[in-house]
Amino acid sequence: MSPVPAPDAPLPTGDVNGNPRDIGSLALLAxxxxxxxxxxxxxxxxxxxxxxxxxxxxAIKPKWLxxxxxxxxxxxxxxxxxxxxxxxxxxxxxGRRFRLGxxxxxxIGAREIGDDVTIQHSVxxxxxxxxxxxxPTIGNRVEIGPGAAxxxxxxxxxxxxxxANTVVGRDLLPASKVMGIPMRFEKP
Amino acid sequence: xxxxxVSESLPRSIDRRTVDxxxxxxxxxxxxxxxxxHWVEPGLWAVAVHRLGARVDRAPTPxxxxxxxxxxxxxxxxxxxxxxxHLPRTTQVGRRVRIWHNGSIFLNARSIGNDVQIRHDTTLGxxxxxxxxxxxxxxxxxxxAEIGSGACILGGVNLGRGAVVGANAVVLQSVxxxxxxxxxxxxxxxx
Numbered sequence: 001m002s003p004v005p006a007p008d009a010p011l012p013t014g015d016v017n018g019n020p021r022d023i024g025s026l027a028l029l030a031x032x033x034x035x036x037x038x039x040x041x042x043x044x045x046x047x048x049x050x051x052x053x054x055x056x057x058x059a060i061k062p063k064w065l066x067x068x069x070x071x072x073x074x075x076x077x078x079x080x081x082x083x084x085x086x087x088x089x090x091x092x093x094x095g096r097r098f099r100l101g102x103x104x105x106x107x108i109g110a111r112e113i114g115d116d117v118t119i120q121h122s123v124x125x126x127x128x129x130x131x132x133x134x135x136p137t138i139g140n141r142v143e144i145g146p147g148a149a150x151x152x153x154x155x156x157x158x159x160x161x162x163x164a165n166t167v168v169g170r171d172l173l174p175a176s177k178v179m180g181i182p183m184r185f186e187k188p
Numbered sequence: 189x190x191x192x193x194v195s196e197s198l199p200r201s202i203d204r205r206t207v208d209x210x211x212x213x214x215x216x217x218x219x220x221x222x223x224x225x226h227w228v229e230p231g232l233w234a235v236a237v238h239r240l241g242a243r244v245d246r247a248p249t250p251x252x253x254x255x256x257x258x259x260x261x262x263x264x265x266x267x268x269x270x271x272x273x274h275l276p277r278t279t280q281v282g283r284r285v286r287i288w289h290n291g292s293i294f295l296n297a298r299s300i301g302n303d304v305q306i307r308h309d310t311t312l313g314x315x316x317x318x319x320x321x322x323x324x325x326x327x328x329x330x331x332x333a334e335i336g337s338g339a340c341i342l343g344g345v346n347l348g349r350g351a352v353v354g355a356n357a358v359v360l361q362s363v364x365x366x367x368x369x370x371x372x373x374x375x376x377x378x379x
Binding site: 041083084102105146164166179181 | 265274291309313315316317340342356357358372373
């Protein structure tokens, strides 16, 4: 993962293919499928695939050539929100082997999400106040329990664990284990 | 086992048959009554699909198991995707369990007792993703418990008879019978 961006830095504009660069497109799709235990009925697999598709299409540079893919992506993005309630915008960087445990009320607006991250249902990652750009970043191998909210320009360090229904509003060092409202640190 | 005419006149306290001792039709009609005879309740459909799934392995002939299992899978996925109620057939569900409302309900428990009330956004399951669905790491909900909306009951804990879990509480330790718990992580409230 790249260094943590400044809190008010502009968001990624989404004009480039933001998929992980160290793996080919089909290999990435196959890896995502394996991450979801090869279950074609896993809603999270389709949500992540639509996210990857939104990025793949940006590799096509001429806008008129990209237009059909853009229409298909937007329809699929809205479809995933309507059917499963999973909101994963494409201009957020997501690392490899990203896993959504279940579906329903998942709204994720981060600047960047690392590799091997697991997020459960009803999780919110996003802003405290609207009209700001203070989105969180999430490190590698982080696990977020159901109902948690991760808000503000914070960085969740590698290998952290956020318990169920926890509200995280401050930076977490690597390998933190947090839980509760207000949040407190647990022994690792 | 009492015959049908007797069993229908038995009050709840005397009718101690488990859900497996009832026929599919009996258990479905009891569920229908438990949902106030509203056939459009999402929770009723989720429970009805579960009743079918729980009986697949006890089908009269092995030939029926394939088609019944497939039918259950289709119906289960439909309920899961449309209403967000995930009640896998590996969970043991007692009689007259009522799921109120729908959305983000994941009930991966060891067992759920009779007359349990469950609300929307409830999560029953293991604490860490890597624990998966190992039965000893899943919660047990005893008879008559009541679970508030947004509550999570995680790990191999036991929720005692008639216990009440407040909204958005996170239960990580066993709760004695009749207690009320609240908060993240959940604490027992004084009576």
